[in-house]
Amino acid sequence: MKIKEVLHNKYFNFGLVALLYLLWVIWLDNYWWLLGEIVIFDMYITRKVNWTFWKRRDGQNSKLVEWLDALIFAVIAVSFINIFFFQNYKIPTGSMEKTLLIGDHLFVSKLSYGPRLPMTPLSFPFTQHTMPLVGGKSYVEWIKRPYRRLKGFGEVQRNDIVVFNFPAGDTVVLENQATSYYAIVRSIAMEMKHRDAAHHDSLPFEHYYAKAREIVWKRYHVVVRPVDKEDNYVKRCVAVGGDTVEVRHGDLYINGEKVPEFPGQQYRYVILTNGTPLNPRTLEKMGIYRSDIYREGTNRYLIPLTQKNVERIRSFAIVKGVWRWEESDSGKYDYNIFPHSPDYPWNVDNLGPLWVPEKGATVKLTLQNLPLYRRIIEAYEHNTLKVQDSTIYINGEPATSYTFRYNYYWMMGDNRHASADSRYWGFVPETHIVGKPKYIWLSLNKEKRFPANIRLRRMFRKIQ
Numbered sequence: 001m002k003i004k005e006v007l008h009n010k011y012f013n014f015g016l017v018a019l020l021y022l023l024w025v026i027w028l029d030n031y032w033w034l035l036g037e038i039v040i041f042d043m044y045i046t047r048k049v050n051w052t053f054w055k056r057r058d059g060q061n062s063k064l065v066e067w068l069d070a071l072i073f074a075v076i077a078v079s080f081i082n083i084f085f086f087q088n089y090k091i092p093t094g095s096m097e098k099t100l101l102i103g104d105h106l107f108v109s110k111l112s113y114g115p116r117l118p119m120t121p122l123s124f125p126f127t128q129h130t131m132p133l134v135g136g137k138s139y140v141e142w143i144k145r146p147y148r149r150l151k152g153f154g155e156v157q158r159n160d161i162v163v164f165n166f167p168a169g170d171t172v173v174l175e176n177q178a179t180s181y182y183a184i185v186r187s188i189a190m191e192m193k194h195r196d197a198a199h200h201d202s203l204p205f206e207h208y209y210a211k212a213r214e215i216v217w218k219r220y221h222v223v224v225r226p227v228d229k230e231d232n233y234v235k236r237c238v239a240v241g242g243d244t245v246e247v248r249h250g251d252l253y254i255n256g257e258k259v260p261e262f263p264g265q266q267y268r269y270v271i272l273t274n275g276t277p278l279n280p281r282t283l284e285k286m287g288i289y290r291s292d293i294y295r296e297g298t299n300r301y302l303i304p305l306t307q308k309n310v311e312r313i314r315s316f317a318i319v320k321g322v323w324r325w326e327e328s329d330s331g332k333y334d335y336n337i338f339p340h341s342p343d344y345p346w347n348v349d350n351l352g353p354l355w356v357p358e359k360g361a362t363v364k365l366t367l368q369n370l371p372l373y374r375r376i377i378e379a380y381e382h383n384t385l386k387v388q389d390s391t392i393y394i395n396g397e398p399a400t401s402y403t404f405r406y407n408y409y410w411m412m413g414d415n416r417h418a419s420a421d422s423r424y425w426g427f428v429p430e431t432h433i434v435g436k437p438k439y440i441w442l443s444l445n446k447e448k449r450f451p452a453n454i455r456l457r458r459m460f461r462k463i464q
Helices: 003-007 010-028 031-046 063-084 181-197 205-219 280-285 307-314 370-380
Strands: 086-090 104-109 161-165 171-173 222-224 232-239 244-248 251-254 267-273 294-296 300-305 319-324 351-355 362-364 385-388 391-394 401-403 408-412 433-443
Touching: 010 031, 063 086, 086 433, 161 408, 171 181, 181 205, 232 244, 232 251, 267 307, 300 307, 307 319, 370 385
Parallel strands: none
Antiparallel strands: 086 104, 104 433, 161 232, 161 433, 171 222, 232 408, 244 251, 244 351, 267 300, 267 319, 294 300, 362 401, 385 391
């Protein structure tokens, strides 16, 4: 029998499709889906039911019907691929510069860590949470599914670059989506507290936080999003469950060992010149955007630099000095930094030591360490928690310890002084992991026009 005859043989086609479907059901580990084999058998063998009811089984269909059929097939096929195999992700911010650039389009593998099954499956195709053009929610929550992940090729490892749902993105102020809802509430609360403190009438922070939350809900449009509809972020996983994280003067330490800088890692540096301006064309050739350059006076600049660029700029004749900028000294409290408690006077360049929770581990709970784990217990692992008369209650029962249900990760951007990462909102639970970027398939420079905006050298580059 010729190859063409085999490919047109209905029994051969049925056997191939049925086998692929069976393998998918085994991977899914839900054998109710085996009922789909009946549909496949009818589609290829018995042909009793017209499963593509929008078009005629025999005879000519109109062009409109043919286009509709092709569109339906494309939506189903691409949605299936996006859920189980890979999807596109575009870098929107410079938090991973220069490892990943704004305008890079990434091939994100779902197989690396195993695809997460949809938790809110009823949604408009190819949207994250908002309808294109008209706005509003692109999903409905009539069906909600618990977290479940299929088997993949591995687990999140230290130093992996990971795409995940923004943990603090469960609640969003629509008028200011670039800023975390919790950061907005904290900012208003601190403003009220400082105002009262100036009159020697300051109350506990919890009082101001509650009032600030009421203000935000009354003043703005606030929405609550399910996990799989939260914004996607991309960062580097610098620590996994069981690790201890510490940042000393901007340098990262894991389990007491200093982590070497990655080739594309950046810090903000102060550059002092003799008064002659730095040449923007020279900086552009070094990969430094004009939007990254902040000039103070006539001879002082603040620019994010890799170590390679630091050495090059130090060689410029007009440069008198280059030193790394530091956000705050050790021990200076920044309320924007996790866990947002004065009991932990941390800032973006100095925090920790901090233990990252892992699945099955148990910690002793105290009022002192509760700020570290409260959001995990309440938001990520869905328990009720309250403190009454110095006693911690979880699900209505007194609790002196807690056992974690999931693994957690500590994510940081390679652009250390321009990254909203775990230093600001804490741990990333395994329930929020989307996938692992593997390749850059397209890269566009937003500061240039077509065709100069296409970064050919970055295309099809493997991500490390």
